[in-house]
Amino acid sequence: MSPPAPGGRAQSAPLMGRAAEPTIFELSAPGRRSWQLRTTDVPEWPAEELVAAEHRRRAPVPLAEVSERDLVAHVTRLSHRQYSVDLGAYPLGSCTMKYNPKSCDTVAALRGLAGVHPAAPASTSQGWLALLVELEEALCAITGMAAATFQPAAGAAGELTGLLLMRAYHDAHGQRRRRVIIPDSAHGTNPASVSLGGYEVTTVPSDDRGCVDMAALRGVLDGDVAGIMLTNPNTLGLFEEDIEAIATAVHEVGGLLYYDGANLNAILGVVRPGDMGFDIVHLNLHKTFATPHGGGGPGAGPVAVSERLADFLPGPRPVRVPEDDGTTRYGREMPPRSIGRVHSWHGNALVLARALAYIRVHGGDGLRRVAERAVLNANWLRVRLSSTYDVPFDRPCMHEVVLAAATLKRRYGLRALDVAKCLLDEGFHAPTVYFPLVVEEALMVEPTETESPQTLDALAEAFERIAAAAAADGGLDAAHAAPRTTPVGRLDEARAARTLVPTFDARGG
């Protein structure tokens, strides 16, 4: 029996039996409603007289018919079958699933914030606008940028916004550039955003240290390159040490540097993208600044830019308006050459309030400690597990470490997927598997700064136990049977993908 891991291990999570939860349609009873109108003296009026025939449905939509009590019970039972950041450690690499402080939720729930309609005039929304201006200044100070938009709803929306800014900038300079460069280790959303933004992707390979191959980069740079999208630290969890040379080379051909801020919490308060030479930065507030995400969203993907791109930002933006009497008011302003709106109002505003609360609670030195702990935790795991698992890039990592089960697979047949499933039985969420694609049998572990040394120790022990068990007689069969303790066992992922059934037929069959 391993020592308790406060907060990190969820093996004690209770379940009321092993039965599968029915779908909401299976709980449906004809005519049952979750609302009723009380008896009033307001006269009834036939729908036919209120709504024109062409706007009326011919038949009711076949929705589930349940009472409020049944609905809440169903959703609560489902929620009890979920793993979550509040339940235990969630080392899902690249996703930064860290614990979100409840104080930030308290701030977002303040009536003065949650109760304000976004269409309220600026004169009655001064507090909100001041909050947004303050957050913009904080994010610009953290990233080394000049101005920001809060509209993008999450990371991928931020990427597209960044590419549209890139296009607007080149258009304004009368240049038609067609290509955007992406390293082969990039997040999968990068090439998708490039295509959606109307550009062609040029991929540059990683070198044997896991960083951008400078010679290959120079080989693809020319006047047709609109820019490069980089994550630093990159998706292998490694810092791009040649970043200044990369920035110089891209700027020399007139291209722009886009910073994918997915991994910002490794460098928070330590180094700034603006100082590295980046022109456009998106931030995942729902990762670095501890706001909910992963189905619990909504997210927020603000985009910050250098001075020369500020005029193109989406709008209207919250701004300070100096008054004649020396005081400051807050208003909204459309940037002169704006690409337009990418979201209504100011994006997912209550997420922004949480992020500012997080920044204010930590302060500058606190944010730096966030990054230092995140990097320390990942490196502790890297060193601890390097005798059991492959470490493809044996150098200090940043906030996440890429391990691999390639040797375990060759020796015992134990694959990364098996390790992930066995970890569930150990009471932990699985790490990211088979990503980055350039690493065989990759296991991408991101402990985040919120896990304690005891939790890291318990997590490492679990990894070690799984590897040791595979070497024993019958160990591989046992690993293939995992998970055994979860509400649903090993799924046939291949069959699910080959014969995809995305809908539920309420009539059965």
Add this chain to the structure above:
Amino acid sequence: MLVPDDLRYSKDHEWARPAGTTVRVGITDYAQDALGDVVFVDLPAVGKVVSAGDVLGEVESTKSVSEVYAPVGGTVVAVNASLSEAPEKLNADPYGDGWLCDIEVADADAPSSLLDADAYRRLTGS
């Protein structure tokens, strides 16, 4: 890992089986094992003209989507349409029922520039 002696291989893990002026093409046992369970195969159109190294199509597994490259240049004259219904053939029989397409080559000697079985075994350590 199975590496039949009578085939030729590319460094990108495709195999080529010459038969007169056409060459049958597929992915190797090593490739299907690395990909894992294949769930979708995107095949080239019959009549497509490719150069050696061009993208022929895509193979999607539960882990990833990977491009398949033409080991030889020529014209695609037949594709294994049964893969759209049964992509698992790529895993079960990569050198037989799991073939991808036939390419008619202009240069009948083209496959000889590819790796032989011994060289491919060395490349993959199998």
